[in-house]
Every structure is written in C-alpha cells, then in structure tokens.
Amino acid sequence: MGPLVPQEIIGADWNLFIAFVVGIGFGFVLEQAGFSSSRKLAGMFYGYDTVVLKVFFTGAITAMLGLLFFSLFGWIDLNLIYVNPTFLGSAIVGGIIMGAGFIIGGFCPGTSVCAAAIGKIDAMVFVGGIFLGIFFFAESFPLIKDFYMSGSMGPLKVSDVFGISGGALALLVIIAALIMFKLGELAEKKWPREEY
Amino acid sequence: MTIKNIIFVGLILLGVVIAMVPENTTKPYKLTAEQMLVEVQGAAEMVTADEVAHWIIEKDPTLQLIDVRTPDEFQKFHLEGAVNVPISVILKDEYRDYVDQGVKMNVLYSNGTLGSHQAWMILRQLGFQNNYVLQGGLNYWFDTIMNPEKPASTSPDEEFAKYDFRKAASGVFGGGSEATLTAPVQTEAEKPVIKRTQKKKAPAGGC
Numbered sequence: 001m002g003p004l005v006p007q008e009i010i011g012a013d014w015n016l017f018i019a020f021v022v023g024i025g026f027g028f029v030l031e032q033a034g035f036s037s038s039r040k041l042a043g044m045f046y047g048y049d050t051v052v053l054k055v056f057f058t059g060a061i062t063a064m065l066g067l068l069f070f071s072l073f074g075w076i077d078l079n080l081i082y083v084n085p086t087f088l089g090s091a092i093v094g095g096i097i098m099g100a101g102f103i104i105g106g107f108c109p110g111t112s113v114c115a116a117a118i119g120k121i122d123a124m125v126f127v128g129g130i131f132l133g134i135f136f137f138a139e140s141f142p143l144i145k146d147f148y149m150s151g152s153m154g155p156l157k158v159s160d161v162f163g164i165s166g167g168a169l170a171l172l173v174i175i176a177a178l179i180m181f182k183l184g185e186l187a188e189k190k191w192p193r194e195e196y
Numbered sequence: 197m198t199i200k201n202i203i204f205v206g207l208i209l210l211g212v213v214i215a216m217v218p219e220n221t222t223k224p225y226k227l228t229a230e231q232m233l234v235e236v237q238g239a240a241e242m243v244t245a246d247e248v249a250h251w252i253i254e255k256d257p258t259l260q261l262i263d264v265r266t267p268d269e270f271q272k273f274h275l276e277g278a279v280n281v282p283i284s285v286i287l288k289d290e291y292r293d294y295v296d297q298g299v300k301m302n303v304l305y306s307n308g309t310l311g312s313h314q315a316w317m318i319l320r321q322l323g324f325q326n327n328y329v330l331q332g333g334l335n336y337w338f339d340t341i342m343n344p345e346k347p348a349s350t351s352p353d354e355e356f357a358k359y360d361f362r363k364a365a366s367g368v369f370g371g372g373s374e375a376t377l378t379a380p381v382q383t384e385a386e387k388p389v390i391k392r393t394q395k396k397k398a399p400a401g402g403c
Contacts, residue, residue, distance in 0.1 A: 007226075007323075061207060068214045165219050171211035178204055 002076035027114050036115035038106025038122060045103050047191040050184030057177040064170050078166075088151030105129065226323025241316055242331045246358065248303055249341045249365040252276060260300040264315045265307065273334070275305065276369075283315045296324040305330035305337075342366050 004010040010018065033055055034040050043049025070076040102108050105126045107115060112130065115123030141148070159169040227235070235241065251259040252275070261278035263270050270280040281291045283306075295302065296319075304312040304327060312329045319327045330337070339345075344362035347355040 065207075065210050065214065069210075071219070072214070072217055165215070167211075167214035167217060167219065171208075171215035174207050174211035178207065181204075 001074075002070065003080050006080045006082075026110070027117065030111055030114045031118060035111045036118055036120065036123070038115070038120075041108070041111060042103060042106045043193070047187035048193040050181075050188060053184050054181055057180065061174055061177055064173065068166055068170055083155035083157060086151075086153040086156045087149060088153060090148050090150065093147075101129075227321050232317070232321060235320060236317075241320070241328050243303055243328045244331050245337045245340050246361065246365075248275075248330055248337075249362070249369075253365060253368055258299070258301045260294070260302045262294060262302050262304050262315075263306075264304050264311050269307070275334075275337075278305075281315075283311055286315050286318065295319050295327065296322070298325055300326060302327045303330050304328065306333050308333040308335055342369060 001009075005015050030036065034051065035055075040049050041052055044052040067076065067078065067081070071078045098108075105112070105122075107123055107126045109130060112123045112126040116127050157166070159166045162169065248259075248261075252261075259277070261275050263274045263278045263280045264283045264286065265280075266282050267280055270278075270282075274280065279294060281294055285291065286295060304315050306312040306315075309329060309332060312333060316327055316329045332340075341362050344359050344366060347359050
C-alpha cells in the first residue's frame with residue numbers, strides 16, 4: 001500500500017498541503033518542548049539538559065520501529081522510501097560545521113525558525129546567518145565541488161554496511177539510545193544548573 | 197516500576213521482536229486479481245506489428261523493444277534497437293530500470309505471444325507502467341511485416357494500404373518482398389548486421 005506519495009496515492013498538491021500541516025505541527029511541538037530556548041539546546045553540549053537527545057532519539061526510534069513493523073505487515077514497501085545518498089567526506093565535515101554552529105548559536109536550523117517565530121531576536125540573527133551561509137556556500141560551490149561530491153556511496157543503509165538485518169540494527173539503536181538516555185540523566189545530575 | 201521504565205522495557209521488547217522476525221522482502225503485487233482480469237480482457241497491452249514497424253521506421257525515441265527470449269535466440273535474431281531481458285532474470289535489479297520506468301514505451305516480444313505475455317503479466321502485477329506486448333510475436337512479425345501477403349483483388353482499400361506499408365517496411369528491415377516469401381531464413385541472416393549499427397544502448401530513464 002504505502003508509501004503514499006511515491007505511488008501517487010496522494011497527489012503532488014495534497015503532498016504540499018500535508019507537508020505544510022505537518023511542518024506547522026512540527027514547529028508547534030518543538031516550541032512546546034522548549035526547543036525555542038537556546039539555553040536548553042546548548043545544555044545538550046554542557047550536560048545540564050539532555051532533552052534534545054531524548055526527544056530526537058525518541059522520534060527516530062518511533063519512526064524506525066514504525067517503518068519496520070509497517071514493512072513486516074506489508075503496509076509499506078521500504079524499497080520505495082527515499083534514502084539520502086551518502087557522501088562520506090562532506091558529511092563528516094558538514095556535521096562538524098553544523099555542530100559547531102549549533103553550540104555557538106544555540107539553535108539548529110529548525111529550532112531557530114521556531115524561536116524566530118515567537119519573536120526571539122537572537123534566533124532572527126541566526127536565521128540571517130543561515131541565509132548568509134547558504135549564499136556563500138552557493139557562491140563558492142565551484143571551489144568545493146570536488147570535495148562536496150567525494151566519498152559518494154549512494155543511498156546506503158547502516159544495516160547494509162554492517163551486514164545485519166534492519167531489525168537487528170533497530171534493536172541495537174534502541175539499546176544504544178536507552179543507554180544514552182541514562183548517561184544523559186547522570187550528566188544532568190553531575191552538572192546541574194538552576195536557572196536557564 | 198515507573199512509567200519511564202515501562203516505556204523503556206516496551207521499546208526493548210519491540211526491538212527484540214523486530215530483530216527476530218525475518219525482513220519482509222516480498223514485493224507485494226500492486227494489482228488485485230480482479231484488476232488483472234479487467235486488464236487482460238481489455239487487451240490494451242497489445243500493440244500490433246504494424247504499429248511497432250511504424251515506430252521503428254520513424255525512430256520513435258520513446259520506443260524500447262525488450263526481447264524476453266533467451267540470449268541465444270537474441271543473438272540469432274532480434275528486432276533493431278531491442279535489449280535482451282530474458283524472462284528468467286526479468287525481476288533482477290539490474291533490469292529494473294528497463295521494466296519499471298515512466299518515460300519509455302516498452303514493447304515486450306518473444307517468438308509467439310506466450311513468453312512476452314508471461315513477462316507482461318508479472319510486470320503489470322507489480323504495478324509497472326508502460327509495458328506492452330507485440331501481438332503475435334516475432335512469428336507474426338515475419339508473416340506480416342517481413343513477408344506480407346498480397347491481399348485478394350476484392351479486398352477493401354485499407355487492406356491494400358496496409359499491404360503497401362508492410363511491403364515498404366519489409367524493404368526497410370531488409371526483408372524479402374512478396375517474391376521471396378519462401379526465404380525467411382535468408383532474412384534472418386541479414387538482420388543482425390542492420391541491428392548492430394543501430395543504437396543498442398538506449399538509456400532507460402529512471403526517476
């Protein structure tokens with residue numbers, strides 16, 4: 001049956017509309033979870049607040065289990081799901097840049113828009129920075145194109161790299177996530193902050 | 197046991213379940229038996245030899261001929277521009293771009309109609325689009341296009357128009373005219389030379 005959009009059970013127009021509704025919902029939940037506070041986000045790196053880790057890993061685990069069980073029941077064809085192609089070199093460097101920006105600015109791209117929407121000035125500056133970054137990246141693209149395209153591995157799944165089934169990897173991810181949740185709570189106890 | 201721990205245990209249990217069960221790698225059929233019945237009875241997947249000849253002569257870029265016979269048979273003779281996708285390997289990933297695409301018009305053919313129709317049924321049930329079957333297969337192709345039979349003098353004009361086209365097409369494909377009706381073997385031998393000069397590596401458009 002699924003996925004609905006690639007098989008055109010849901011048309012392109014409805015796809016946009018649904019994306020709009022889901023996007024609004026996503027932003028709302030981010031705001032409600034306190035993710036429009038850059039102190040809360042930065043807490044992840046200093047150890048006094050690990051809600052970010054918990055929320056996003058819970059989201060990933062829910063989606064992962066959902067997809068795997070839907071596939072098991074024959075409700076969705078995983079072969080039709082779009083998998084981002086991996087470019088190893090640029091992914092590592094891009095991840096470091098993104099992480100550094102996250103710590104310095106106190107937002108990730110999604111939460112910055114969320115915080116700008118409720119009127120936080122630092123978030124608006126952050127969004128301006130995003131656009132500057134996009135501009136400079138696009139303008140300098142010819143210079144870094146070779147590196148950008150390096151390490152191309154195609155649409156790769158971690159389970160394929162390790163040679164285990166998707167379900168086994170899912171179990172490992174769940175266990176790893178729960179261990180990280182526990183470590184996060186320990187960190188929160190070790191480096192507590194009263195007001196933030 | 198706190199709610200949090202219950203959720204933790206539940207997640208691990210779900211993880212164990214999904215790790216134990218085999219992955220569902222079956223590719224479910226997209227069309228139901230009833231839908232297939234309607235399609236088969238409608239016979240909309242059939243294209244005539246005349247239509248195909250027309251497209252080949254016009255070098256229609258959307259036409260992709262797919263020969264579902266064995267490689268041996270393909271080597272001996274195939275229509276120009278055809279790619280060989282034997283029915284035994286038609287589900288392999290390497291041919292997926294040929295049989296599952298939304299750009300070209302695939303015309304499957306075999307010697308008769310049986311092999312091509314078997315392939316078409318499988319592809320259609322998987323939900324793949326743009327696959328058609330050459331009506332009558334290569335046998336009919338030889339009978340009509342390569343060696344057209346002159347209609348009786350009392351036949352309607354359309355029959356003569358068809359005959360004229362087939363005769364001309366037969367000339368294009370290097371087949372015998374009406375005079376060489378007894379020499380289909382000769383035409384078979386001539387064919388491959390023509391084909392190899394043609395673009396064989398037609399890129400199948402993926403998405």
